[in-house]
Amino acid sequence: MKKKINVCLIGMGRAGMIHAKNFATRINHGTLVAICDPSQEALAAAEKELGVMATYTDYREAVLAPTIDAVVIVTPTIYHKEIVLAAAAAGKHILCEKPLAMNEAECDEMIAAAKQHKVKLQVGFMRRFDESFQQAKAIVESGEIGDVVLVKSLTRGPSHPKPWMFDIRNSGGPIGEVNSHDFDTLRWFTESEVANIYAIGGNYRSPEVQADYPDYYDTVSMNLSFKNGMIGAIDGAQYVQYGYDARVEILGTTGNIMIGEQHKQKIVTATRNGQLIRPAMHSWTYLFEDAYIREDQAFIEAIIHDTAPLVTGQDGKMAVKLVNLGLRSLLEKQVVYAE
Ligand SMILES: NC(=O)c1ccc[n+]([C@@H]2O[C@H](COP(=O)([O-])OP(=O)(O)OC[C@H]3O[C@@H](n4cnc5c(N)ncnc54)[C@H](O)[C@@H]3O)[C@@H](O)[C@H]2O)c1
Known part of the structure; x- marks a missing residue:
């Protein structure tokens, strides 16, 4: 060894x-x-x-x-x-x-x-190594919230899109750029594969590129049915400007679990204008700093102990498949069924 x-x-x-x-x-x-x-x-x-x-x-x-x-x-x-x-x-x-x-x-x-x-082939879905995600997974497996009914996951990024992102055939837009994480999260918590998906979206923040890139969207909302009967909901957005936002809710038959918060630190400032000010989460690099460390450590452990990685090539492939199905639904404006 x-x-x-x-x-x-x-x-x-x-x-x-x-x-x-x-x-x-x-x-x-x-x-x-x-x-x-x-x-x-x-x-x-x-x-x-x-x-x-x-x-x-x-x-x-x-x-x-x-x-x-x-x-x-x-x-x-x-x-x-x-x-x-x-x-x-x-x-x-x-x-x-x-x-x-x-x-x-x-x-x-x-x-x-x-x-x-x-x-070994491990794929970089570091959210699975985040402590809160792992705790949520353990709670689901304990039966504490009953059977999973619905998993909702959102990811929204603050930054102005880079020029190449406006051509969604190259970038995939938010579905490709950010929502592959959400697809993986839904697969992980439902332990099932997607049966069908319906996506709607639009360009709400960059009207100046509408003429050149009529398909470009900066906001998307998707509803998904899973083969085991569970329901999924994902939203994605770029250039939201208020901060980096990644949150998940798992609704069970007898309880729910919320993962993530919009604020960065515990500090809250009360002002004489009667406002409470709390710094918003600004970046994925900060939010998932520990998750990246745990992901990298797990990769080394999988090599040393010759065990299967927690996130496999197959997981990577299924997320790619869902990105492409989501995009198809968005462009064709109809429900798309997975094979
Ligand atoms: N897990 C996550 O949340 C997460 C976050 C950001 C990016 N990513 C992924 O990481 C990858 C890189 O994204 P990024 O934002 O760091 O991009 P980036 O543009 O900041 O960096 C890419 C780097 O790769 C180099 N490069 C290009 N071709 C290369 C080649 N043939 N061999 C070696 N290096 C080459 C470029 O010179 C550049 O320095 C993408 O697949 C992206 O989706 C994942």
């Missing part, structure tokens, strides 16, 4: 730096030994923050390094498939950020490659 897993981070952007910092200092038996990014600027910035280590501009070279046991893939989603296939063929264990790939066929290839080469 190997006691120390050497990790290479591939993709040193926003999410890549979160994982990199974790593996650099916070993960037991896992060590960051190399970083990879085609951008010299990104590599230099990462090196400055993390200290000097092996650097690669080409992932094909990185995955072949004998010193590396595992890779964490945090590149734009379009590159996930080719990097997963190369890493698996080189015998490296893989933690790949969500969404796993662009479509189900790509996911199938990635899952098959990991199986063939006997490496």
Whole structure:
């Protein structure tokens, strides 16, 4: 049994730096030994923050390094498939950020490659490692709220969309950008697969792009039926401006569970105008900081103890499938049935 897993981070952007910092200092038996990014600027910035280590501009070279046991893939989603296939063929264990790939066929290839080469493939749904989510899961399993009837999950981001996001055939809009987490949450708590989905949405905050991108939407609401009879509801939004908002409700036959709050800290300021002021949650990086650490730690544990990851390639594939079904429903303005 190997006691120390050497990790290479591939993709040193926003999410890549979160994982990199974790593996650099916070993960037991896992060590960051190399970083990879085609951008010299990104590599230099990462090196400055993390200290000097092996650097690669080409992932094909990185995955072949004998010193590396595992890779964490945090590149734009379009590159996930080719990097997963190369890493698996080189015998490296893989933690790949969500969404796993662009479509189900790509996911199938990635899952098959990991199986063939006997490496772990874990997908980056870090919410499953969040303490509150895990407590909620334990409460559901204890029967405390009876049988699950309805799971509602929302994710809303504060920032102005990047220009490429307006073309939803490339970005998927909020369904692709943020709601893949919510799909995974619903699958996890219902322990079932989606039977059908209905999505409605619209562009409420960026009217200036309406002419060029008539399909662009910044807000979406989805209703879902599960094969075991449970109900799901998801909403997603971009550019809400008031903060980062991710909350879940699980309604059972005899109780309910709420996960998440809109505020960042416990501090509340009362003013002479009769107002109570409470700082709003501003970023996913803050809200899920501990969840990322636990996710990264769990990846190392799965390698060391040769156990199945909590979030598998199949989980990644199902979320990709639901993103595409949700988008179809939105564009076709009708209920879409899963096979
Ligand atoms: N789990 C989450 O909540 C979460 C949050 C944010 C992003 N993500 C996912 O992480 C991935 C990256 O998103 P981001 O926001 O960090 O993007 P980003 O644009 O900030 O960073 C991507 C980095 O990848 C590099 N890159 C591009 N092609 C590469 C290649 N072939 N090999 C190596 N590096 C390459 C880029 O130069 C860039 O530095 C996406 O799949 C995204 O959906 C997940």
